[in-house]
Structure formats: C-alpha cells, structure tokens
Amino acid sequence: MSQQLSSPLPLFDQNLLRTVEKIVPDGEREEWSRTWQAELWHMHHRSRNGRAQTLAVTADLSIGLACDALWLRTDSWRRALNGTPTLCLASLLGLCLFFTLVALALNGSWHWLRLYLGDQFERSLFAAPLVVFVTFATASRGQIEPGSTNKKLYWLKRQLFFAVKMSLVLLLAFLLSADVCQPIHAPLPNTAELLQIFFFVLLALVSLRWVFHDQEQRCKQCLHSLATPARVGRPSHNLLEWNGTELLCKQGHGLLSVPEMETSWCESSQWVDLTPGWNQTASV
Amino acid sequence: MNAPRLSHSAALILKALSLGYCFGLDVMEITGLPSGTVYPALRRLERDELVESKWEPEEEAARSQRPARRYYEVTREGKATALAATQRYPLLAHLVPEKRS
Numbered sequence: 001m002s003q004q005l006s007s008p009l010p011l012f013d014q015n016l017l018r019t020v021e022k023i024v025p026d027g028e029r030e031e032w033s034r035t036w037q038a039e040l041w042h043m044h045h046r047s048r049n050g051r052a053q054t055l056a057v058t059a060d061l062s063i064g065l066a067c068d069a070l071w072l073r074t075d076s077w078r079r080a081l082n083g084t085p086t087l088c089l090a091s092l093l094g095l096c097l098f099f100t101l102v103a104l105a106l107n108g109s110w111h112w113l114r115l116y117l118g119d120q121f122e123r124s125l126f127a128a129p130l131v132v133f134v135t136f137a138t139a140s141r142g143q144i145e146p147g148s149t150n151k152k153l154y155w156l157k158r159q160l161f162f163a164v165k166m167s168l169v170l171l172l173a174f175l176l177s178a179d180v181c182q183p184i185h186a187p188l189p190n191t192a193e194l195l196q197i198f199f200f201v202l203l204a205l206v207s208l209r210w211v212f213h214d215q216e217q218r219c220k221q222c223l224h225s226l227a228t229p230a231r232v233g234r235p236s237h238n239l240l241e242w243n244g245t246e247l248l249c250k251q252g253h254g255l256l257s258v259p260e261m262e263t264s265w266c267e268s269s270q271w272v273d274l275t276p277g278w279n280q281t282a283s284v
Numbered sequence: 285m286n287a288p289r290l291s292h293s294a295a296l297i298l299k300a301l302s303l304g305y306c307f308g309l310d311v312m313e314i315t316g317l318p319s320g321t322v323y324p325a326l327r328r329l330e331r332d333e334l335v336e337s338k339w340e341p342e343e344e345a346a347r348s349q350r351p352a353r354r355y356y357e358v359t360r361e362g363k364a365t366a367l368a369a370t371q372r373y374p375l376l377a378h379l380v381p382e383k384r385s
Contacts, residue, residue: 038351046309064312064319065334071324075331250350 013040016062020147023069025076032072036065060243082227083250085161088214092168099175106182106272116185117178123193124174124200131201133168135208154221161223163247166211217256219249220271242266288332289366293317295369297325298358299376301335302366304383306355314380326356334362 009017017036024032043061063090067129101176107113177199185192217226226247233243244266254273290298300311303316312322329335336355345352358366370376 034351035354038353041351042307042309042353060312060319064308064323067320068323068327071327075327 004045007277009037009040010044012058013044020066020069020146025072028072028076032069036068039065060278083227085218085223087169089164091166091173092172096172097170099172099179102123102179103175106179108273116182120178120181120193120196121174123197124177127197127201128170128204131208132206133172135205135212139209139212151221158223162211162215165188165214166208169207169211169237170204173200173207177203216258216269219248219251220251221253222249222251224250226250232257233260288334289372290365290369292373293321294309294325294329295366295373295376296379297322298329298362299371300380301329301356302358302363303380305380306357307353308356310383314383329362330343330356333359334365335359 008014017033017040021029021033040061043057059197103117104110104113107116129221177196179194180199181196184195214225218224227250228248230246230248231243232246233241237243238261241256242259244257247256247258249255252274254271256269256271258269262268296315296317297311297364300314305311305314308319308323308326310316312319315322326335328335330337335358337354337356340352341353362371
C-alpha cells in the first residue's frame with residue numbers, strides 16, 4: 001500500500017508493524033496491518049501540516065497498536081477457550097496454585113508450609129470421602145437419561161473430566177480452608193483445627209454441588225458448556241405439557257432439555273443427539 | 285432491552301463517536317485518552333455491536349494519495365447506550381464538543 005502513497009511510513013514504523021503483527025491472529029493480521037498503516041500515515045501527515053510531532057505521540061501510538069494486537073490475540077483465545085473443559089480445569093488449577101502461594105506467604109517458608117498443611121491434610125483426607133458420599137447421595141437424580149449417548153469413549157471422557165474436576169475442587173476447598181485458618185493457628189491451635197475442618201466440609205459441599213451442576217450443563221460429546229438457554233412451555237400448563245429450559249451445544253452435538261419440575265412423565269433432564277447438519281445451524 | 289453499562293472511558297469514546305469523530309486518532313485527540321485505551325475500547329464496542337467499522341472508499345483515498353482509513357459508526361443500539369451513558373455521567377455532554385463539519 002505504501003508504494004502508492006506520496007510518502008511511505010518511516011522505517012521505525014514499518015519495523016514496528018512487522019514485529020507486532022506477529023501477535024495478531026492469522027485471520028485478522030492483514031486487516032490489522034492495513035488499519036495501522038493508515039493510522040500511522042495519518043499521524044505523520046497531520047504532524048507535517050503544522051501540529052507538533054512529538055516523540056510522545058509516536059510512542060503513545062506504538063503502545064496503542066501493541067495493545068490492539070494483544071487485545072485481538074486474547075480475544076481469539078477467549079473465543080477459542082470459552083466454555084471448554086480445558087479452561088475449566090486450567091482455572092481450577094490456577095486457583096489451586098494461587099492459594100498455595102497464599103499459604104506459602106502466610107507460613108513464611110516451604111518447611112513451615114509442609115508442616116502446617118501436613119496435619120490439616122490428614123484430617124481433611126478423612127472428611128473428604130464423607131463429603132463426597134453425602135454429595136452423591138443428595139445429588140439430583142435429574143441426570144441424563146441413560147442410553148441417549150451410549151458411545152463408550154464419550155462416557156469415559158466425561159467420567160475422567162468429572163473425576164479430575166472433583167479432585168481439583170476438593171484440593172481447592174482444602175487450601176482455602178487452610179489459608180483462612182492459618183492466622184489463628186499459632187495463638188489458638190485447637191480452635192483453628194476445628195474451624196479448618198468445618199470450613200473444608202462447608203466449602204467442599206458447596207463446590208461439589210457446583211461440580212455436579214456444571215457437569216450436567218455440558219455437552220455429552222465435546223464437554224463444552226451448553227449455551228443459549230431457552231424457556232420452553234408455560235409453567236401454568238405444568239400438568240398439561242412439558243415446560244422447562246433447553247440448552248444447546250455450540251458445536252451442534254446435541255440439546256439438553258431440563259424440566260422445570262420433576263414430574264412422573266418427565267423426571268430427568270434429557271439429552272438429545274443432533275444430526276451432523278445441526279452443527280452449522282448451532283454455530284450461527 | 286437494557287443498554288449495557290459502560291466504563292467512563294468507554295462511554296467517553298462512544299460519546300465522541302456519536303458526535304462525529306469517526307477515526308481512532310480523532311477520538312484520541314478529542315478525548316485526551318491514550319491510544320492503549322482507545323483502540324482496544326473500539327474493538328470491545330464493535331464486538332458488543334455498539335459501533336461498526338467500515339473502510340473509506342479506496343478510490344477517494346487514492347485520489348488524495350493517502351491510505352484508506354478505517355472509520356467507526358455508532359449503531360442504533362450504540363446511540364441508545366450513548367444516551368444512557370450521558371444520563372449516567374452527565375459531564376460527558378460537556379467533555380466532548382460536537383464536531384464541526
């Protein structure tokens with residue numbers, strides 16, 4: 001483009017564009033480059049027409065184009081990872097690491113951290129199976145009707161994801177409860193230990209409920225979060241017809257119908273596999 | 285439909301666009317915001333469908349021997365949001381003067 005112009009961009013700007021454009025996702029790179037060539041050209045052109053061209057303006061615009069490129073890159077990651085099981089597990093893992101670092105900061109050194117967490121961990125290890133048992137026993141039976149997606153590989157993938165998510169959530173509950181009770185551990189060790197186990201059970205119960213809920217609201221094939229919830233039917237016609245919420249897999253793998261109330265003719269959520277042609281419709 | 289709530293800087297940028305400052309550089313100049321704020325905010329506004337971007341006609345730009353620029357237009361939803369933002373931040377109306385054509 002710059003060959004047709006009365007004056008091309010300065011060498012610094014050209015090099016800057018060439019360097020920063022590597023951050024921009026491939027599909028948007030050409031348009032981004034075109035946009036910034038024009039912006040930089042007009043900035044220099046304006047300066048020649050009397051406005052003071054300062055180094056500050058060039059530096060500011062350089063920051064702007066870098067921020068713009070970074071925004072495009074992070075937005076492409078956001079679009080690619082939004083609702084994926086990878087993001088879910090990575091977020092939980094990130095939180096675990098964060099609370100481990102908080103525990104390290106509170107204890108002062110790895111040695112004291114190991115001593116402090118070692119005791120708490122043993123007690124929590126006894127409580128964890130009880131919490132898991134209670135959560136499984138009280139979890140809603142409104143799960144997917146068996147047989148709707150009977151491919152073993154998908155089933156295995158779902159169970160693996162569920163198990164890893166549950167383990168991470170229990171670890172997170174343990175770390176959080178240990179962090180909360182650490183400041184009172186030195187003056188009141190017995191109270192701190194009791195409070196830690198109490199907080200652990202409480203946090204584990206709440207977070208395991210979330211694990212069940214999250215698992216139910218994911219696609220049974222790709223494990224992405226289901227989207228576009230739509231209300232179907234009228235609650236006032238509950239005795240006459242089905243009413244509830246329908247959620248769709250963005251990849252078009254299927255549809256989940258969640259009844260508003262559990263009735264004798266519709267006790268549980270139902271997963272319906274969609275035919276391959278649906279994935280284009282769903283992505284629209 | 286409820287208009288989305290914007291940050292002060294996003295509201296200022298949207299206000300500038302609705303008053304006729306349609307290029308990124310113009311918005312920077314009139315609002316005094318740094319480019320690191322303006323350009324990502326323009327992307328967000330476009331993603332939220334409050335503004336849409338278009339390219340100047342190539343022929344027109346080629347005649348004046350300059351590159352065609354990307355410009356921004358406020359959508360109908362964007363206009364409603366700008367109005368709501370002006371009610372939320374009353375000083376916005378005084379911060380950006382209307383563009384003289």
